[in-house]
Amino acid sequence: MFDQLNTVLILLCRAISTRKLYFSDHPKVLALAAGFIEKLQTFCRDANLDKLFIGIVDNTLVFEGRNLVGPSIVGRQLIQFAEKLRCGGFSFSAQTSQAEFSALLDLSVDLKLPVESIKQARELLVANNIFTIEIAHHYVGSSGAMTREQRTVWQGQDTGDFLYSPTLIYQALFDSVAQTHGDVVLGQDIDIDNTRSVSEYMLHFTKAHFSDMMQHVHYPDYDSYTVGHSVRVAALAVFLGNAFNWSEEMLLALGTAGLLHDIGKSKVSEQILYKPGKLTKDEFAEIMAHSRIGAEILLAHKDSSPLDIAAAWGHHIRHDGTGYPRQPDWAVRHPITSLLQICDAFEALTAARPYKPALSPHVAYGIMLRDKGGFHPTMLASFISVIGLYPPGTMVRLSDGSRGLVMLSGPRIDRPRIKITKAPDGTELSGADYYQINLAAGEHRSLQVEELLLNEALF
Structure with missing residues (x-):
């Protein structure tokens, strides 16, 4: 049941963060709204519930007495929306329509300031034709008095559980970047502390589960690749920094800077960002301005670090000092900016874009190595x-017909460690039957990688 709940909550939170980026009738917003309603109805049916109630206690989502710690990281914008409504949770009916849910998404964007009371919030829901989505009073606890109505609506208390998965960590990262970009679009203060906390979550997850998480960074549509790009750059950078044995403090700063490095693109029009053809001179000038704009946004925020600002400013400045924006003669390039520049370029080359297909790492490395003066040579070799x-x-x-997920690179860059998921005879293995092989080990010297499956995913 909790796997299904996880999916429902991810769709709910993803819809809120995406609505902040795009207009109400955007295909991406409509698809997420429809997906949420479908999964909500399925969950209510399978769990034999008329309503799904998600409570909020101390900034944590709660379901039937369980703290949903992982989804709470993803659901920060849902929690902030609840604060504006002065409520302690949301109740979604199995009869909730997509139109009502879409109206709730619109309200999450249109409501700029908190209402005075939950009574006013409920009147606001009715005024927006939202009847089957209800809001609850704040949970008071066993020592506090609660009305009969409050007890009826409230179903949660704070006992613990932790939904932990690669999907969840990727969604938490995606939601953090989407929220930041959305706040800039709406002219609101950005929450760098939230980005930093999610970066810390990523740091601990990637140490043991990097390959699993990277499986979730794909681009099934172009509308989200700008946000997904920042997530992948940050994950790559933290993975590299961990391999270099950098301190946790440095890795945390690196992940945060990676998530924020493209914040200036929130000021670039969608028509230019997702244009499938060649950009005009004026359009390319607008794209190039995103580095300067991103640095200016972060300079204006008291919680941003010098590294955040340097990464936003310098991730398109080449190792030889050319590129954009123009680097002052007195400026000294930080090695982390050099690393983020490499991660940024590699990700852009190996991911699909509206104007190009994904390139293999082999081809991407060739392009980067031939670009004399483009990248820090030692850092690129280490990458x-x-x-x-x-x-x-x-x-x-x-070469024996088996297939698998690459876990780690080996001493030779063409001989990685692989988790086998399909046997040589074509049999799909279950999770319990997966096994690992190390192509660098002597007993596997006869095996080699025949093909990189760019369009396949394990999950």
Whole structure:
């Protein structure tokens, strides 16, 4: 049941963050709204519930007495919306329509300031034709008095559980970047502390589960690639920094800077960002301005760090000092900016875009190595050594016909460690039957990677 609940909550939170980026009738918003209603109805039916109530206690989502710690990280914008409504949770009916849910999404954007009371919030819901989505009073606790109505609506208390998955960590990262970009679009203060806390979550997750998380960073549509790009750049950078044995403090700063490095693109029009054809001179000038704009946004925020600002400003400045924006003669390039520049370029080359297909890592490395003066040579060599020809998180087909997920690069960049998910005879293995092989080990010297499966995913 909790796997289903996890899916419902991810769709709910993803819809709120996406609505903040796009207009009400945007295909992406409509698809997420429809998906949420479908999964909500399925969950209510399978769990034999008339309503799904998600409570909020101490900034944590709660369901039937369980703290949903993981979804609470994803659901920060839902929690902030509840604060504006002065409520302690949301109740979604199995009869909730997509139109009502869409109206709630619109309200999450249109409501700029908190209402005075939950009574006013309920009147606001009715005024927006929202009848089957209800809001609850704040949970008072066993020592506090609660009315009969409050007890009826409230179903949660604060006992613990933790939904933990690669999908969840990726969604938390995606939601953090989407929220930041959305806040800039709406002219609101950005929450860098939230970005930093999610970066810390990513830091601890990637140490043991990097390949699993990277499986979730794909671009099934172009509307979200700008946000997904920042997530992948941050994850790559933290993975590299961890391989270099950098301190946790440095890795936390690195992840935060990676998530924020493209914040200036929130000021670039969608027509230019997602244009499938060649950009005009004026359009390219607007794209190039995103580095300067991003640095200015972060300079105006008291919680941003010098590294955040440097990464936003300098991730398109080349190792030889050319690129954009123009680098002052007195400026000294931070090595972390050099690393983020490499991660940024590699991600852009190996991901699909409206104007190009994804390139293989082999081809991407060739382009980067031939670009004399483009990248810090030692940092680029280290990047290639750690990531390899078959990056962790990609699927490959081996010479014996088996298939698997790349876990780590080996001493040779073409001989990684692989989790086998399909046997040589074509049999799909279950999770319990997966096994790992190390192509760098002697007993596997006869095997080699035959093909990188760019369009396949394990999950």
